[in-house]
Amino acid sequence: MKLKLTALFILQLFISSCNDKTENNNPTTTEKPLIAYVNPLIGTGGHGHTYPGATMPFGMMQLSPDTRLEGWDGCSGYHYSDSYIYGFSHTHLSGTGVSDYGDVLIMPTNKVNFNNGADGKPGYRAHFSHDNEVAQPGYYKVHLDSTNIDVELTVSKRSGIHKYSFPTAENQYAIVDLIHRDKVLDAKITKISNTQIEGYRFSEAWAKDQRLYFVIKTSHTFSDVLQSPPQQGQKGAQKIALKFNNPNNQPVYLKIGISAVDIEGARKNLKEEIGEHTFEEVKNTAQDIWEKQLKKIVIQDNDVDNKTNFYTSMYHVALAPNLFQDVDGRYRGMDMKIHTTKDFDYYTVFSLWDTYRAAHPLYTIINQDKTTDFINTFIAKYNEGGIMPIWDLSANYTGCMIGYHAVPVIADAYLKGIKNYDVDKAFEAMKHSATRDKLGLKSYKQFGYIPVEEESESVSKTLEYAYDDWTIAQMAKSLGKLDDYKTYSERAQYYKNSFDPETQFMRGRYRNTWFAPFDPYEVNFNYTEANAWQYSFYVPQDVSGFTTLLGGKDKLDANLDKLFVAKDQTSGRHQVDITGLIGQYAHGNEPSHHMAYLYNFVNKPHKTQEKVYQILTELYKNNPDGISGNEDCGQMSAWYIFSSLGFYPVTPGSNDYIIGTPLFEKATFNLENGKQFTISTDNLSSKNIYIASAELNGSPLNQSFINHSDIINGGTLHFKMTDQPSTWATKDNQVPKTEITEHLITPAPFIAKGDIAFKGQTEVVLDNVDKQVATYYSLDNQSFKPYQQPFTISKATLLQVYSEKNGIKSAIIQTQFYKIDPNISIKLETEYANQYNGGGNNALIDGIYGTQDFRTGTWQGYQDKDLIATVDLGSVKQVNLVTLNFLQEQRSWIFYPTQVSCFGSTDGINFNPIDTTKSVNSTQPSEDTEIKKVFFKQVSKPYRYIKIIAKKLGKLPEWHLGYKHDGRSWLFVDEITIK
Known part of the structure; x- marks a missing residue:
């Protein structure tokens, strides 16, 4: 079903006979505001986990309806399939896989009832219809059928306004619910006057110690502040009912400011941002700011659905990270103490395992000032909490996801010339992330991989650490830190120790054997939200080295073909994140996002063009379930933005963007430096998806990639399209390349055959991914000797092995063999x-x-x-x-x-x-x-x-x-x- 919202929104905002082609003859100006093409309901169905309410770009407040109290598809608090609204709360997460937020729920109603109605008994929840719902950037409206109340919401950065239109002057109430959603640790509501209450709510969910303060001012006096009994075992958890005095039945307005610092911070935020401004003034300001954010890229296309998907993606990618600082510069740091800075804006909600891949690279083009703020935030969090964020939320480390992906965000920005922060401190923090002993890093540093028996998700962590380390190496080289460049270039090759040459998959090494039985479709504890299919192509920093391991470009080409035509089912553990399957390519989860572009590296750009076009047109829709997986704080949208424009950052930190296929007739970046970069096409159609030729700034472009400087310096990229695969960019000197050629390592040998626990005896065969190495072994701490042929172990034995090439030794790996009583x-x-x-x-x-x-x-x-x-x-x-x-x-x-x-x-x-x-x-x-x-x-x-x-x-x-x-x-x- 196509949403009615977009058409209604356009009709409400504009009366114009201009068609899309006419309105966009000049791609830098439009007659229709771009917010007309944003549909916040995309992603609220299926497993997108987005919310439709009012918020600002990267704002602190997300004022949105709550229709679902729990469950995986209730992570944002709203799901399109629901038909009841419980109320409107002020913090929400966009597209995550874990629930949190939903603070300070307020619900207008016509009688006092502290039951929310979730148990099916009468309560203050209200039925609603999507036919009577409007969602726009910075604005939300809905009619509550059960009470015949109209609700409108709008926001500033740290504050917002509710507007309630009651059917009669009688029985006008608002329930303020501090119990809603997560566990309350402490809470309080204080009546300041007949038009003001304030308080706080400390709670525990994903963030174990979340603190939020609020101030609420009402346009009409209220009386009879009724209070529900406190929630057992939750200090201060309560609900109150405000009864409004409104004899003329005017709209009732509630203005609310929030802060993570204190009540005074909430007061200041409300006063400075909203103050005496009217609802319409605040709404218009919010939408003007959104329009400015959307105009950073202006597209020309005749397909309204395409434009809606694009600008909704531009909207989603700006919903996080979230501002976490008051107007006076104060914020709550990772040490839970109050800090102050006016040198930069401080943020939270960094879903870095997702967003380092494309969202943050996109910010380096369209939000460079924000990128600087993000990096300054990383450094501040490092100073406050001892580590840079991995997935932080509301001054809490959540312990979620893997890698140290603040590192590539910094390196990518630095190598692109974004340096307005303490570079030395940033590099110190990057190295600190990589030198701890937690999360498998101790084994990773010692052995060159993470053994299965030492750490969960060992394959994924090894691969992602290796990429992160490569970005440290690139930044070290740029800074002239050659010892660090050597160390981290070596570590960037540790992916080689996870590659099984027999199966051609990345596999877990269990006591230096390959984890078995092996099923590449199986989702298990060796991988993060994935299986072997979905992680075995993750070597963006050294595609050339990976290709060599496979046996050449033909082998990588064939393996990619197998990936996209494999059966689209998984085995093992049920993993809800694995969605959007094309074969075993899982677009609904981030480890797959670069894979379609790997065909360019093997001289087959037409296959990249086919797969990218398929993903763009089949897995993104102008529907509530129009996103094929969790939106993940902007990453799914960033993939669409980049790919629809015609290129994608396969390897952040390389400064190269790999060309796919453009979806639009014309698109223009309006850059912060005042320059423009325009992508245009000839002969583009649903059949003409192949690139016949390309020009960059008027000169032939025969390579299937461009550089970041090509965009930032301004210019033009022009594609001529055709309906058949062409020979464009198919020669060896025309394809992208990432490779590590200095400080090459010797991979560690593995046990290709032999039972760790055996009866009688077991034959041991040693092997290495590099067939040119010499391998040595020792039994029970005797002297090492060259491995030349299989040997037999017949008793409990300690085996130690290493390999050597060109004088470079691998780590020594030891394995204890156990003998089982043969009679048992x-x-x-x-x-x-x-x-x-x-x-x-x-x-x-x-x-x-x-x-x-x-x-x-x-x-x-x-x-x-x-x-x-x-x-x-x-x-x-x-x-x-x-x-x-x-x-x-x-x-x-x-x-x-x-x-x-x-x-x-x-x-x-x-x-x-x-x-x-x-x-x-x-x-x-x-x-x-x-x-x-x-x-x-x-x-x-x-x-x-x-x-x-x-x-x-x-x-x-x-x-x-x-x-x-x-x-x-x-x-x-x-x-x-x-x-």
Whole structure:
């Protein structure tokens, strides 16, 4: 269904007979405001997780309706499929995968009722229809059917206005709800006068200690400030009802200022930004500012849907990061203390794992001043909290996502000439990010990769750290820091240690073997929100080196073809973020975003053109579900903006943009330096998607990339289009290239064959991705000797290996081999999940014990299944003790079993209990990760067979977040020992 909103909005704002082609003859001016082409309802359906309410570019306040109280598709507080509004709150997140915000909900109504109606009983929630809803940049309006009240909202940066039009002068109320959404830590509302209340709300959700202060002024006096009973266990959590005195039934206005600093900050924000200004004045100012932001790129196109998708993307990309500083320069830092600066604006909500790829590179073109503010914010957060942000929210580190992607944002900006900050301090912070020992970095630095058994998501972290390190190297080289350039150029090649030459995928290295069984479709703990298909092409810093590992350009070309035609299903763990599938290319999640452009690197630009056009036209729509995944704070929109203009930053930090295919007849960047860069086309159509030739500033452009300086210096890029693949930019000297040619490393060898836990003996085969290296090994700390042929291990042994080439040695990798009693075997009557196989069928008797991090592959996991396992001792033996271990991590749905029983038998048929059945499970909420050893003791008796039965918890407890999704528990077990 096409949205009615866009057409209605245009009719409301304009009465014009000009068609799109006429209005855009001059691409730098338009008769219709560009905000007419913004549809804030795009992304509010499906899994886009956007909100439709009023906000400013990069503003602090997001004043928007709340239609959904919880759940993954309620992360923004609003979902298009809903039909009830609970109220209008003042903070929201755009396109994230975790819920937070929704602070200070206010709902106009016609009677006092403190129940929100979520339980189906009468409450203050109200039915609404999208037919009576208007969403524009800086403005939102809706009619509440249940109460016949019209609500309008508009904002400034840190403040906003509600406008309520009641049907009659009687029974005019507003509920102010401080319980809404997350857990309240502390809250308070104080009546200052008959037209003013103020207070604060401290809460816990994704941000564990979020603090927000507010001041509300009303246009009409209110009386009877009624208060709900406080929420049990939540200090100050309450709702109040304001009854307005409005005998003439005029519109009622509520002006609200917010601050993360204190109430005085909220007062100042409200006074300076809104003060005595009217609703219309504030709305007009907001929309003027939005118009200025949108005019940074002006497109010419006859397709209204294309223009709507583009300008909605321009809108979405400016919704975050969010201002986090009061008008007087004060802000709450990462140390939770109050700081002051007027040298730059301070921000929060940096979804850097997403936005470093395209959103921040886009800001280096159209928001250079903002980019400077962002980097100054990074440095400030480093000074305050000790590290630069990874995913920070409201003065909190969320602990979400991987990498240290503030680093490439700084390096990319610096290498593009944006330097209005303390460069030395920035570089210090970058190196600090890369030299800590947390999140797998200790192993990464020591071995040149992260072993599966040391850290979860080891493949993704290794690959992303390597790219981040490359950007440090590039900045170090520019600064003349040659030692750092060497160090980080070497680390940028650590991706080589995750490449399995046999399967041609990036794989987890488990005790220096490849994690197995291997299924490239399987989503498991080796990857971040992805599988092997979706991470195995992530080497943007050294596409040439990666191509060499594969075996040449033909191999990369073929592997990309396989990616796009593979079955569009995944196995293993259900990952809601993997959406927008074309084969195993997942446009709904960021690791795939550069892949279509890799065809340019193998002299096949026409394939890039085909895939980019397909994504642009099939995965972006002028519909509520028009975004194929979480919008992710602007990254999905930034991909569309760049790609629709005709190029994309595959490798931020290289200053190159890889050409795809333009979607519009004409587009012009209006740059902050006063210059313009224009992209134009000839013969563009839905069939003519291939580039026949190109010109840059009037001269032939035969290469399939341009440089950042080409844009910033102003000029023209012109494409001639055709309906057939051409030979344009297909020669070796015309294709883009990223490569590391200095300070080459020697990759570490791996165990290509050999069982870490074995019976009898195991043959060990060593290999390396580089076939030109010499490899050496040592057994049980003896002298190293050259590896020339496979060798056999027949007892518990410590193996150490390294490789050497041109005098450069790899890290020494050691692996402990375990010998399983050859007489002992195990039969599993229930099936474990492959992604948590613990090492295979013998995992429970292999002598390798699970650690506290279940994601490191040492535990065997069963979802919604009992464990039934029988150990065969090989012969009758005296048994007096049986033990086994269970893991509990409730937030990951892993619970202890409800009970565990142990039985013994001499014939494998008739079993007798050993000790009493153990009641293990604790369904009381716990934030801790725990390991419990269960003991079964008895006077020594003869048995050959020992059977263990561990009963699952099954459906999660009612208090658990997964309960409402019919979540089922996991059972994680390891190492049965028998004495």
